Amino acid sequence: MQKQKLLGTNMEDITIKITDRDGVLHEILAPTDMAMNLMEVVRSYELAPEGTIGVCGGMAMCASCQCYVKSDHELPEMGPDEDLMLTEAFYVEDNSRLGCQIPITSKLDGLEVELAPES
Amino acid sequence: MIKTDILIIGAGPTGLFTVFEAGLLKLKCHLIDALPQAGGQCSEIYPKKPIYDIPAYPEILAGDLTDKLLEQIKPFEPGFTLGERAETIEKLDDDTFIVTTNKGTKHHAPIVAIAGGLGSFEPRKPPIPNITHFEDKGVEYIIRDPEIYRNKKVVISGGGDSALDWSIFLADVASEVTLVHRRNEFRGALDSVDKVQELKDAGKITLITPAEVKEILGDDHVTGVSIIKNGDEKVTLEVDHFIPLFGLSPKLGPIADWGLEIEKNAIKVNNALDYQTNIPGIYAIGDVNTYPGKLKLILCGFHEATLMCQSAYQRIFPDKKYVMKYTTVGGVEGFDGSKKEAPKAVIKKIN
Numbered sequence: 049m050q051k052q053k054l055l056g057t058n059m060e061d062i063t064i065k066i067t068d069r070d071g072v073l074h075e076i077l078a079p080t081d082m083a084m085n086l087m088e089v090v091r092s093y094e095l096a097p098e099g100t101i102g103v104c105g106g107m108a109m110c111a112s113c114q115c116y117v118k119s120d121h122e123l124p125e126m127g128p129d130e131d132l133m134l135t136e137a138f139y140v141e142d143n144s145r146l147g148c149q150i151p152i153t154s155k156l157d158g159l160e161v162e163l164a165p166e167s
Numbered sequence: 168m169i170k171t172d173i174l175i176i177g178a179g180p181t182g183l184f185t186v187f188e189a190g191l192l193k194l195k196c197h198l199i200d201a202l203p204q205a206g207g208q209c210s211e212i213y214p215k216k217p218i219y220d221i222p223a224y225p226e227i228l229a230g231d232l233t234d235k236l237l238e239q240i241k242p243f244e245p246g247f248t249l250g251e252r253a254e255t256i257e258k259l260d261d262d263t264f265i266v267t268t269n270k271g272t273k274h275h276a277p278i279v280a281i282a283g284g285l286g287s288f289e290p291r292k293p294p295i296p297n298i299t300h301f302e303d304k305g306v307e308y309i310i311r312d313p314e315i316y317r318n319k320k321v322v323i324s325g326g327g328d329s330a331l332d333w334s335i336f337l338a339d340v341a342s343e344v345t346l347v348h349r350r351n352e353f354r355g356a357l358d359s360v361d362k363v364q365e366l367k368d369a370g371k372i373t374l375i376t377p378a379e380v381k382e383i384l385g386d387d388h389v390t391g392v393s394i395i396k397n398g399d400e401k402v403t404l405e406v407d408h409f410i411p412l413f414g415l416s417p418k419l420g421p422i423a424d425w426g427l428e429i430e431k432n433a434i435k436v437n438n439a440l441d442y443q444t445n446i447p448g449i450y451a452i453g454d455v456n457t458y459p460g461k462l463k464l465i466l467c468g469f470h471e472a473t474l475m476c477q478s479a480y481q482r483i484f485p486d487k488k489y490v491m492k493y494t495t496v497g498g499v500e501g502f503d504g505s506k507k508e509a510p511k512a513v514i515k516k517i518n
Contacts, residue, residue: 094431097431097432098431098432098433099285099286099417099418099419099431099432099433100432103212103285103416103417104208104212104213107212107213107216109212109213109216110212110414110416112416131352132326132350132352132353132354133354135326135348135349135350135352135354136325136326136327136349136354136413136414138291138293138294138413139294140349167291167292167294167416
């Protein structure tokens with residue numbers, strides 16, 4: 049497992065475990081005070097190649113940031129955009145979410161997710 | 168052979184604005200884009216979404232930005248090769264380039280500006296094991312010629328606008344149209360959803376939801392599909408064509424093999440100078456390039472295009488010195504004979 053840290057992270061960080069598309073588990077620190085979402089965290093740590101994640105920039109319009117939520121954290125409810133985008137995504141499971149629609153908050157400390165395959 | 172001064176690959180906002188800046192320098196442009204329309208991501212992914220960081224527009228829809236750019240560059244009469252993907256590049260002895268598309272259209276220019284965004288948009292293919300075997304043998308991801316479906320049995324899958332719109336269109340062409348979607352709700356425009364409902368009620372479209380096409384049947388051509396409905400109910404349909412319409416996703420594609428230095432799926436450029444790549448005469452601007460501190464913003468693409476055109480001018484006319492003129496001072500002289508200029512002050516005496 050690789051432990052990584054973004055520059056400038058501090059006490060308000062939370063820990064997230066992310067399994068990348070090659071099955072490698074990364075335990076990373078994510079800031080709660082920078083208005084980041086999970087997709088942006090994955091991109092910041094370069095856990096998926098540029099151009100294969102966050103293609104639409106975070107508008108819930110491409111599903112390239114689809115991930116499977118492995119832990120039982122309470123997540124923000126799915127909005128209609130995310131819900132309908134997932135009906136057109138591939139490899140969708142019951143625990144699929146779009147990373148761009150999950151803001152990083154202190155409640156998500158210990159979150160465990162896996163990136164869905166590229167499609 | 169199409170000849171131009173600057174050949175722009177990618178007709179997104181950066182590519183379009185390049186035409187304007189080049190036009191001020193009296194350089195002609197031609198654009199190639201894999202999509203059938205200009206605008207790139209702005210028209211393909213989010214035409215109805217607002218953008219808030221275009222200077223002087225507190226808010227503008229991505230589709231409107233495309234329209235405004237097209238209006239702004241119209242006097243410079245850009246050429247377009249749309250619906251074709253730039254495939255190969257060849258450098259001639261005189262340091263000019265020939266770019267050929269996947270359909271064989273050839274373009275000749277002394278300067279190539281790659282404004283390809285995240286790459287060319289390719290259809291998203293559903294993960295059905297034998298799907299590639301049936302490509303162009305009854306499986307089509309893009310409808311090019313609707314006539315091939317005349318009096319045929321067609322199954323369409325997807326839940327967005329293209330799935331709805333084509334189901335509506337083909338209802339009058341094909342002998343049978345079946346629309347398969349994973350949910351009862353559709354993401355497309357309300358008008359289209361209503362129209363599909365109407366055609367379903369009239370018996371012209373069969374709707375199978377919530378369902379997914381899981382298997383394609385046939386030997387040399389599609390003869391049917393197998394569908395899983397309501398989670399576990401298997402339905403087999405006899406069809407001639409299966410049209411999965413799940414939108415497009417960008418891929419860097421053949422440009423990655425042009426000998427350009429690539430880093431993190433983007434083309435490395437010299438941002439201290441002119442956004443030229445490692446191959447002199449080939450520039451990369453907008454989201455497709457990378458350099459220290461790069462930001463993938465439309466407004467950054469505009470700036471990069473502007474500096475790139477200056478460098479292109481020097482490369483085409485090494486002996487000339489260009490003196491930058493403000494458009495307010497020099498006006499805008501189109502290649503179409505139009506001229507825009509600031510109105511002259513009216514002088515009136517006071518007696």
